[in-house]
Amino acid sequence: MNLLRKILFPFAVLYGLITSIRNFLFDKGILKSTSFDVPVIAVGNLSVGGTGKTPQIEYLIRLLTDKYKVATLSRGYKRKSEGFVLAGENSNAEILGDEPFQFYQKFPNVKVAVDANRTNGIMQLLAHPDKPEVILLDDAFQHRKVKAGFYILLTAFDDLYADDYMLPTGNLRESRSGAERANIVIVTKCPNNLSEEKQTEIRLKLKLNCSQQIFFTFIDYDTVIYNKDAKIAVSEIKSEPKLLLAGIAKPKPFFEYLKTENDECLTFPDHHHFSDADLESIQKKANGNKIITTEKDYVRLKDSKLVSQLYYLPIKSTFINHQQNFDASILDYIKNNLRS
Structure with missing residues (x-):
């Protein structure tokens, strides 16, 4: 940690207090969260960038597209358009953002949309004549205005949230306690030969509760x-x-x-x-x-x-072990929450 970040520690305490109050208000229902009658899976992280959200979303797309009508919804970071945009033949990276445009090009059977207002984005997708059966929210762990049905939290092997601090001293967007909202935690970018002993060490370090599952993945280069x-x-x-x-x-x-x-x-x-x-x-x-x-x-x-x-x-996210357990958890959630 450099000297400037240490000096800014009081601001990190203040930022942590503000985000904790915000989460408390959402948890108590004082601030409104909107839920939907369709399975919504949110993928995100506690820290700023670099945890492998894109390959994880792509993994979910590959898992689900043969079984369900799938849509992805992102905010479209650094795009030059505004509001809700549904990807189409005239779309490009400037209109959608680079990651959503990548989804659109690779997965033609998936609806790809962007909207900074995730609530409005989901409503627009569900108003479509061929509406999706499952919606994947990209980078939406802190977007509490939508209450997703299932949360996947990513943390990088060499930058675990348990070792990090709040912005601007560290890279955390919210306190480590935010991990309690996750149904599943995935430790990404691991060595592909990560031992069971090291996996157990990380599991204990993250202090997950008994209802939470943890998995370990690595980046598999083509x-x-x-x-x-x-x-x-x-x-x-x-x-x-x-x-x-x-x-x-x-x-x-x-x-x-x-x-x-x-x-x-x-x-x-x-x-x-x-x-x-x-x-x-x-x-x-x-x-x-x-x-x-x-x-x-x-x-x-x-x-x-x-x-x-x-x-x-190209790259993809590959599970070191227990992939079938992860797949089963996702498919069970969708099966139990899919309305006819």
């Missing part, structure tokens, strides 16, 4: 990179010089998976909108070599001047 027209095995491009480009919260694992001594890494802020000057700089640094980026960045760059040399590396 063995192939893709662009609009081609795909290439990662093993084939490992030895050739390339530019690795990332505008995500925690790009280090992405770089480590692909990088060799001949590569250059270029980092931008999370959800960065690439300007013409950025594109010129990237193209110059690439010097004619392949540019490999994350899937989230690719949806913002695929129509740019970089397209002829631009590739992306």
Whole structure:
């Protein structure tokens, strides 16, 4: 923790007090939460960014789309549109935000919507003639105006909420006690060989109650990179010089998976909108070599001047163990709450 963050500790105490009062008012029903007659699953975190919400939402989509009509609802962070927007053929990353646009492109059978007002967003989805049977709320753990039926809380292996502090001293959006609202806690971005002993240690550290389940996942990188027209095995491009480009919260694992001594890494802020000057700089640094980026960045760059040399590396969330138990918990919740 740097000196400035330590100095700001009194503000962290104040911020924690404010969020605790807000949660208390929602818990007691003084502030209104709206519930819906459709299964609503909220995925989120206690901290700011970088816990792997996008691959977890995609995991749920893959689990559910063969069985139910699924919709995702996000706020559409850094989008240039306003209000409720339902993804359609004219949508792009600027209209939806990069992550919702990624959902829309990958899962054509899923309704993808954005609205900062989640209550209004759900109402709009349910008013659609072909309304969804299940709604996945992306990054909505603190959005208490909607009362989801099921909460999934993510916390990164190397940045557990139990070790963190409130903003601005740490990265927590609310106090650690907020984890009590979660039905399931997933420790993300684990080493893929995480031992049972270490899992037990983390389980005890998080101090979950007896009704809460905990699972452990890792980021599973594809063995192939893709662009609009081609795909290439990662093993084939490992030895050739390339530019690795990332505008995500925690790009280090992405770089480590692909990088060799001949590569250059270029980092931008999370959800960065690439300007013409950025594109010129990237193209110059690439010097004619392949540019490999994350899937989230690719949806913002695929129509740019970089397209002829631009590739992306997909990722997915994979459970270390007990995947069937997780799937069963989600499917049981939906089955028990789906109205005919």
